Amino acid sequence: MRFFHYLLIVPVCLAGWSLPASAKAPKPNIVFILVDDMGWGDLGCFYQNDRHKERKPVLTTPNLDKMGKEGIQLRRHYSGAPVCAPSRASLFSGVHQGNARVVRDNTFDMPLENSHTLASVLKQAGYSTALIGKWGLGGGRESGGGPDESTAFPTKRGFDYFFGYLDHIAGHRHYPANDPAAGPRGITAIWDNDKIITKDCDKAYSTDLLTARAKKWIVDHEKEDPGKPFFLALTYIAPHAALKVPTKAYPSGGGLKGGVQWIGEPGRIINTASGEIDSFIYPRYKRQDWPEFAKRHATMIGRIDEGVGDILHLLKDLKIDKNTLVVFASDNGPHNEGSFYKFVQNPSFFRSYGPFDGIKRDMWEGGMRVPALVRWPAAIPAGQVSQNPGQFHDWMATFAEVAGVPVPARTDGTSLIPTLTGHGERQEPGIVYFEYNYGGKTPAYADFADEHKNAIRGQQQAVYIGKYIGVRTGIKNQSDDFQIFDTEKDPQETNNLATSLPNASKLQQEMKDKVLRVRRVYDYNNTVRGNLVHRPYDNELVPGVEAPDAKPGLAFALIDSKPAPWVPRAPKGTKTESVNGLVFPASLASDKKGFSGEWSGLIRIPKDGDYKFFVKTDANSGSKAFVRLHGKDGMALVDADFAYTPGEEVDSSAAMGTDECKPAKTGMTPVHLKAGLHPITIGYVHGAGESAPVLDFSWKGPQIKKALVPADAFFQVSAHQNR
Structure with a gap:
């Protein structure tokens, strides 16, 4: 072979993190x-x-x-x-x-x-x-x-x-x-x-x-x-x-x-x-x-x-x-x-x-x-x-x-x-995404297309959807259109397809929605150099998704019956079972040996506005969690993984694990969400120990005092569109 x-x-081996003994290489x-x-x-x-x-x-x-x-x-x-x-x-x-x-x-x-x-x-x-x-x-x-x-x-x-x-x-x-x-x-x-x-x-x-x-x-x-x-x-x-x-x-x-x-x-x-x-x-x-x-x-x-x-x-x-x-x-x-x-x-x-x-x-x-x-x-x-x-x-x-x-x-x-x-x-498609701000202009080299010579840089952003890349420069507002190119056929990006594709308006909106769903607002304030990155779309509300076939509950995947040293991503095709919200399957509810799992589905945001989220695991050594919105490459929401202390509560700060920051100014920005359904993935590792598995997931938002996210806020879809 x-x-x-x-x-x-x-198969991935979580215990000891070694390849199987049968592996020849x-x-x-x-x-x-x-x-x-x-x-x-x-x-x-x-x-x-x-x-x-x-x-x-x-x-x-x-x-x-x-x-x-x-x-x-x-x-x-x-x-x-x-x-x-x-x-x-x-x-x-x-x-x-x-x-x-x-x-x-x-x-x-x-x-x-x-x-x-x-x-x-x-x-x-x-x-x-x-x-x-x-x-x-x-x-x-x-x-x-x-x-x-x-x-x-x-x-x-x-x-x-x-x-x-x-x-x-x-x-x-x-x-x-x-x-x-x-x-x-x-x-x-x-x-x-x-x-x-x-x-x-x-x-x-x-x-x-x-x-x-x-x-x-x-x-x-x-x-x-x-x-x-x-x-x-x-x-x-x-x-x-x-x-x-x-x-x-x-x-x-x-x-x-x-x-x-x-x-x-x-x-x-x-x-x-x-x-x-x-x-x-x-x-x-x-x-x-x-x-x-x-x-x-x-x-x-x-x-x-x-x-x-x-x-x-x-x-x-x-x-x-x-x-x-x-x-x-x-x-x-x-x-x-x-x-x-x-x-x-x-x-x-x-x-x-x-x-x-x-x-x-x-x-x-x-x-x-x-x-x-x-x-x-x-x-x-x-x-x-x-x-x-x-x-x-x-x-x-x-x-x-x-x-x-x-x-x-x-x-x-x-x-x-x-x-x-x-x-x-x-090959499973991944995300190709850029955001960058710099003054000046693109050089006017003779072999550049006329429309690119001396083009304003400023706030720049690019994202792939399917075979097309969307590019926008000198961004002033989230409503600014992307130029859309097929770079395989048009490597110099001279044929803007933003109006000529049959589904151009739909693709344009997909790109505008995508770039909000895959990012967190920069929220790091350095003790010496301050806050350095701002975008004209930072205050936009992140849109949800349409899911007409959604039904109550979440899909739970047991990734491994052993605890991992970090929160793992469930491999594509991992078997799932339906559960009534963010709860453990009966077979794991009293577990003391440890395991690694993941819930996936949708969370219903009740009102437009600013939200904060909170996660707390059991106190067993090695317990940890990681929450993401809008897919495996989407917005990182709550990080209770690297250097997390089990049993402590962490919030949805966008500056978890940062150093040399101003604590009173860093990680204070909430998540801006539109009302509706948002794909969610919640990874969890239960460390072996005296405590049964615990994962508290709370929120705070418009007319919502801090509380556990209720079971009726979670939904699942047969296609697992958040994957």
């Missing part, structure tokens, strides 16, 4: 390689190789192209946002920007909320975890955090080890010991866990430094704990701003004995930390009659390409490459910046945005659609190309599945395993 077939049918190692501001069009096998045929300026990525041939090319994969901080927050937290609690818009160096992360989920699944590269989500103070004051330092968000750039602005310095200092310490901090080792990094070029450290970490892990799976997030700072290049050519070979190597000596920390700083341009580019910025951009991407090839070579040398899942992606579209350096990038030279319009900070495809490759020889058939839409928050669900653990109810994502393993026709 092929391994990927096994993954698709393996171990959990895969996972390496997620994230680059900074590399455009979809910068990747050879996506776009640049075709330019070569047209005799246009071309940059090459042979190692990445090979990776794409050996696995799958995700040609319709989207970042979390069109700029780095919120995009990375969505990736690591597993939620789209509508449910992000702290990092939205340009909230750089704000503390990622204290909840599930890719690292914490995989650590719970038995993985060693490391982040090597750029973080930018640590908190503290902008451009000056540290492990003591940064409440979201990587080792506080599930990573066993951290090496690299904590602060956002430090990530512009490709020679941390030699470039102008970034931050109040008078130094560009390179952290080795809790120590700054910048002075040891003389002449060390960022891409080489991070590649060498990643290689050393993998080698050390395999020596010290062979057989234990690992998760490595390798987050390069290239090819972002400050177009700086290496000191010398990439060392020959690769892997254990070749390529870049970690020396560890002060002043010679890696084997390429010598020669002239910022001097090496690849010969294939140096001889071209190109602007200097173009040669530098191409060299930066070439260095990433060689670094990725070096990592893959190492995995083969260690004989672990077949069961190592490697993902390569960029955090957003290409940039047009220069930072502190004299050279400024122009993404139109190589058409880094590919066949699309838009760049970093644009809601057009070029700002959000990113190069994405996945290689895993044990499970992913080679030579695949997928056009299935997916987004950064899908990786948490995907990695949970490959690690043999349930998908946390907290994530908005959908597992991409069907697509990755060659069964894209079975």
Whole structure:
């Protein structure tokens, strides 16, 4: 039986969180390689190789192209946002920007909320975890955090080890010991866990430094704990701003004995930390009659390409490459910046945005659609190309599945395993959603459509429904219409279908309703920087749904007869039984051993207005709950899951688990709901102990004093439309 077939049918094991003893294949190692501001069009096998045929300026990525041939090319994969901080927050937290609690818009160096992360989920699944590269989500103070004051330092968000750039602005310095200092310490901090080792990094070029450290970490892990799976997030700072290049050519070979190597000596920390700083341009580019910025951009991407090839070579040398899942992606579209350096990038030279319009900070495809490759020889058939839409928050669900653990109810994502393993026709659709605000305009590059040149950015929003994406920019009111595009047929988004589709008005309303149902109003107030994100539709009432076949009660699904360490999402197709409201089936009402379950159905909101909701579980260790409105990727309503104290009441604050906030101002905003029926999902874990299961779910609203939600407020439908 092929391994990927096994993954698709393996039952989730909640006790001990291990795969069944009958499983022949171990959990895969996972390496997620994230680059900074590399455009979809910068990747050879996506776009640049075709330019070569047209005799246009071309940059090459042979190692990445090979990776794409050996696995799958995700040609319709989207970042979390069109700029780095919120995009990375969505990736690591597993939620789209509508449910992000702290990092939205340009909230750089704000503390990622204290909840599930890719690292914490995989650590719970038995993985060693490391982040090597750029973080930018640590908190503290902008451009000056540290492990003591940064409440979201990587080792506080599930990573066993951290090496690299904590602060956002430090990530512009490709020679941390030699470039102008970034931050109040008078130094560009390179952290080795809790120590700054910048002075040891003389002449060390960022891409080489991070590649060498990643290689050393993998080698050390395999020596010290062979057989234990690992998760490595390798987050390069290239090819972002400050177009700086290496000191010398990439060392020959690769892997254990070749390529870049970690020396560890002060002043010679890696084997390429010598020669002239910022001097090496690849010969294939140096001889071209190109602007200097173009040669530098191409060299930066070439260095990433060689670094990725070096990592893959190492995995083969260690004989672990077949069961190592490697993902390569960029955090957003290409940039047009220069930072502190004299050279400024122009993404139109190589058409880094590919066949699309838009760049970093644009809601057009070029700002959000990113190069994405996945290689895993044990499970992913080679030579695949997928056009299935997916987004950064899908990786948490995907990695949970490959690690043999349930998908946390907290994530908005959908597992991409069907697509990755060659069964894209079975892929359950997920949500692709964006919201972002930034001043200025889309650049007027010659190859952009006229209607996109100098287009106002401002408040921007995008959402997929079926095959169509809705985009609106410069939003003033919730009533503003979406432009609607079929991006598979019209990648440049020049044919607005908002009035020509047969069901255009219906689809327009669906999009306007959808974007209210999938988000929480931003409600985080920082002690230093205040409240930074406001939307013109924040005060709108969230509409309900039509359900003519609704009948009293809820559907209850027993996910497992054991307690899970987090609230799990019920897998599609889980058997349910009808219950009279939010009550336990008779077989579980007196349970003392623990279990994991989920109620689904509809809740009737009696009047338009502002509501607050409250959850309290029994006091057994491990009991917890999570409530969501409008489906598995809809509004996160009440989080009594991560770091929850059993037996305590929590409310529907949109700022649960946030740090460095103003408690008297954070999480105070109620939920704005229209009267009617709203899909609801209530996940619950009953910890083993003396108490029988208890889950109190209360509300407070217009003419409603705080009270338990009555049984007659719950309804169920045969189609389970909230799934």
